[in-house]
Amino acid sequence: MFPDRISEAFRDRELATRLTERIHDAVVRPLRIMEVCGTHTMAIFRHGIRTLLPQAVELVSGPGCPVCVTSAGDIDQIIELASVPGVTLTTFGDMLRVPGSKGKNLAEARAEGARVEIVYSPADALKIAQNTERLVVFPAIGFETTIPVIAATVLEAKKKNISNFMLLVSHKVVPPALKALLDDPELGIDALLCPGHVSAIIGVQAYEPLAELYKMPSVIAGFEPLDILSAIYMLVSQIHEGKAVVENTYSRVVSGTGNIKARHMIEQVFEPCDAQWRGLGEIPASGLALRPVFNEFDARKYFGLTPISVPEPKGCRCGEILTGKVKPIQCPLFNTRCTPTHPIGPCMVSSEGSCAAYSKYGVQ
Amino acid sequence: MSIKRVLLDHGSGGVASRELIESIFLPRLDNPALAEFEDSAVLISSSSRLAFTTDSYVVDPIFFPGGDIGKLAVHGTINDLAMQGAMPIGLSLALILEEGFPIADLERIADSIAEASIQSNVPIVTGDTKVVPRGKVDKIFITTSGVGTMPDGLDLSSRLARPGDVVLLSGYMGDHGVTIMAARAGLSIQSSIASDTAPLHQLVSAMLKGVPEGIRCLRDPTRGGVATILSEIAEKSKVQVELNEAVLPIRPAVDTACEMLGLEPLYLANEGKCIVIAENDAADTLLSCMRKTSVGRDAVQIGRVVQNNNPHRPGTVIMNTAIGGTRIIGPLCGEPLPRIC
Numbered sequence: 001m002f003p004d005r006i007s008e009a010f011r012d013r014e015l016a017t018r019l020t021e022r023i024h025d026a027v028v029r030p031l032r033i034m035e036v037c038g039t040h041t042m043a044i045f046r047h048g049i050r051t052l053l054p055q056a057v058e059l060v061s062g063p064g065c066p067v068c069v070t071s072a073g074d075i076d077q078i079i080e081l082a083s084v085p086g087v088t089l090t091t092f093g094d095m096l097r098v099p100g101s102k103g104k105n106l107a108e109a110r111a112e113g114a115r116v117e118i119v120y121s122p123a124d125a126l127k128i129a130q131n132t133e134r135l136v137v138f139p140a141i142g143f144e145t146t147i148p149v150i151a152a153t154v155l156e157a158k159k160k161n162i163s164n165f166m167l168l169v170s171h172k173v174v175p176p177a178l179k180a181l182l183d184d185p186e187l188g189i190d191a192l193l194c195p196g197h198v199s200a201i202i203g204v205q206a207y208e209p210l211a212e213l214y215k216m217p218s219v220i221a222g223f224e225p226l227d228i229l230s231a232i233y234m235l236v237s238q239i240h241e242g243k244a245v246v247e248n249t250y251s252r253v254v255s256g257t258g259n260i261k262a263r264h265m266i267e268q269v270f271e272p273c274d275a276q277w278r279g280l281g282e283i284p285a286s287g288l289a290l291r292p293v294f295n296e297f298d299a300r301k302y303f304g305l306t307p308i309s310v311p312e313p314k315g316c317r318c319g320e321i322l323t324g325k326v327k328p329i330q331c332p333l334f335n336t337r338c339t340p341t342h343p344i345g346p347c348m349v350s351s352e353g354s355c356a357a358y359s360k361y362g363v364q
Numbered sequence: 365m366s367i368k369r370v371l372l373d374h375g376s377g378g379v380a381s382r383e384l385i386e387s388i389f390l391p392r393l394d395n396p397a398l399a400e401f402e403d404s405a406v407l408i409s410s411s412s413r414l415a416f417t418t419d420s421y422v423v424d425p426i427f428f429p430g431g432d433i434g435k436l437a438v439h440g441t442i443n444d445l446a447m448q449g450a451m452p453i454g455l456s457l458a459l460i461l462e463e464g465f466p467i468a469d470l471e472r473i474a475d476s477i478a479e480a481s482i483q484s485n486v487p488i489v490t491g492d493t494k495v496v497p498r499g500k501v502d503k504i505f506i507t508t509s510g511v512g513t514m515p516d517g518l519d520l521s522s523r524l525a526r527p528g529d530v531v532l533l534s535g536y537m538g539d540h541g542v543t544i545m546a547a548r549a550g551l552s553i554q555s556s557i558a559s560d561t562a563p564l565h566q567l568v569s570a571m572l573k574g575v576p577e578g579i580r581c582l583r584d585p586t587r588g589g590v591a592t593i594l595s596e597i598a599e600k601s602k603v604q605v606e607l608n609e610a611v612l613p614i615r616p617a618v619d620t621a622c623e624m625l626g627l628e629p630l631y632l633a634n635e636g637k638c639i640v641i642a643e644n645d646a647a648d649t650l651l652s653c654m655r656k657t658s659v660g661r662d663a664v665q666i667g668r669v670v671q672n673n674n675p676h677r678p679g680t681v682i683m684n685t686a687i688g689g690t691r692i693i694g695p696l697c698g699e700p701l702p703r704i705c
Contacts, residue, residue, distance in 0.1 A: 013688055045691055048684075
């Protein structure tokens with residue numbers, strides 16, 4: 001009997017139990033698996049996956065939260081632009097409560113009179129621009145999952161000659177960050193649980209050179225509980241068998257070559273640049289900038305903004321949390337001064353942030 | 365009325381105000397108390413204990429599948445009284461209108477308020493109308509207050525949950541929240557999703573009749589959803605609430621919409637649902653009473669109350685997930701926001 005919804009199939013209790021038993025049988029020593037992607041961190045908590053795994057398997061969160069890895073300097077610039085007279089800042093919802101270096105966030109800027117509107121997609125932001133005289137600025141944050149849609153919006157804006165729409169680009173791409181992580185001798189992880197939707201764009205192929213070079217077992221997974229459990233089982237098996245290859249359990253969405261058309265669109269609009277990752281520092285060629293032909297949509301150029309380096313708030317260990325060196329509960333500010341309602345670092349307020357997940361779902 | 369839009373004059377208390385009220389509200393809300401049209405309505409009650417509540421309604425959009433701001437304003441306040449076990453005897457209706465608000469929309473909302481009032485058998489006995497310049501409010505804000513009579517000896521409270529009690533929910537969760545979020549996101553969802561706005565006082569009456577003693581607490585999970593209300597109850601009663609994810613009543617379309625928007629049904633508003641904490645022995649009778657009513661036909665037990673053994677929190681909500689794991693359910697922090705990824 002087929003379930004009515006695909007999610008029911010991927011939440012089948014009996015299958016989950018069998019997978020969990022196999023994981024227990026296959027684990028022979030302590031292991032650390034990094035869940036690169038913030039959505040995996042949330043899904044793991046939401047379905048109570050940690051409570052099913054053997055104690056020996058430690059799941060560690062990685063830097064796959066685009067809001068969390070946006071530098072404090074970039075966040076300050078977003079908040080500053082929101083308060084410029086004549087600007088309407090259109091943003092994804094998760095940005096609203098991220099604090100800048102002075103503790104203020106966009107929600108507070110809005111209460112002080114800044115025009116801030118939440119949008120569900122960059123296309124909505126463009127629509128707002130077409131219906132106002134104001135300058136509409138969109139903080140372009142996100143990894144490969146989100147970048148193609150933003151690229152498409154820029155192409156449309158160009159085609160329609162829209163002069164009051166601009167991006168404040170803080171896009172980042174995942175493979176260079178993975179390389180920087182894996183280059184760190186203190187990283188100490190045994191396997192990678194690779195992102196689902198980023199992989200839909202970059203394909204299985206993007207991970208193969210890294211898996212080979214660093215001898216790192218890697219499995220791409222979706223976000224349903226059985227996706228994650230089967231990926232963990234495959235990682236544990238690889239470790240047990242001494243293998244280090246890339247496997248894909250999300251084949252219903254991710255292919256070997258990924259989404260070529262989407263990547264082509266990204267390349268049309270953006271070019272690689274060096275980028276500042278909170279926690280990881282500067283990583284060469286890990287960011288994106290608008291190509292010169294799209295200069296008219298670049299808010300940084302228009303406002304003459306240069307990247308600013310801002311120190312982390314005192315005591316905040318977001319950087320170490322993002323690189324899996326430290327768990328949220330080891331940060332002295334966690335759930336004391338830094339809480340979901342009064343966050344100090346992005347990891348707490350972003351819906352994908354590890355600290356937010358640990359706080360919301362409780363430490364098991 | 366021949367004019368098409370609300371003007372500042374309509375809020376000034378003079379002839380124009382009277383005209384607005386007499387043409388739009390009085391004919392629709394007609395009842396003896398209101399007809400007196402004095403500064404206060406006088407209500408008769410033999411009960412020495414009265415429940416009194418107030419709520420403001422600023423929902424955007426003002427019209428949505430399943431209802432509108434007017435219906436919400438009537439049901440919401442009736443329900444706050446019902447959750448105390450009170451029988452509503454009258455509501456007040458205060459409106460703040462934006463200059464330029466279309467009269468046709470005002471009439472539509474007035475029709476809806478009248479319909480909700482008549483169907484609930486709860487009269488609107490007094491009211492007020494103000495108009496502010498364009499841009500000072502968003503179209504229409506409504507405040508309703510309500511008075512209800514309390515049965516003797518009835519004490520329902522969030523602090524009364526005890527280990528061994530059951531947690532019941534009167535029907536599907538998240539319908540209202542998804543309807544509003546989807547409308548704001550410009551998502552058109554299949555017509556099976558609509559707000560569940562409904563009055564609950566008749567449901568409560570049926571439950572109290574079937575089980576006069578044994579109900580500890582009634583709460584309607586509006587903003588913040590089932591999760592937030594249960595967190596409050598757990599904290600106030602210093603107990604642990606255990607939920608069973610596999611039996612949570614969620615419509616497939618709501619589930620799908622939530623996945624798309626990055627929301628969780630447990631945290632979404634419901635406007636026609638009731639959480640019931642009751643002693644274990646009363647569970648079957650209560651479910652049977654609820655299922656005989658139209659608003660409670662999908663009632664189900666969603667969990668139970670157990671001893672709280674967590675030294676770090678005064679009361680906790682735990683969910684046994686569908687795949688056999690466990691997780692903590694906390695209260696909602698801030699508004700549910702759509703995500704980047």
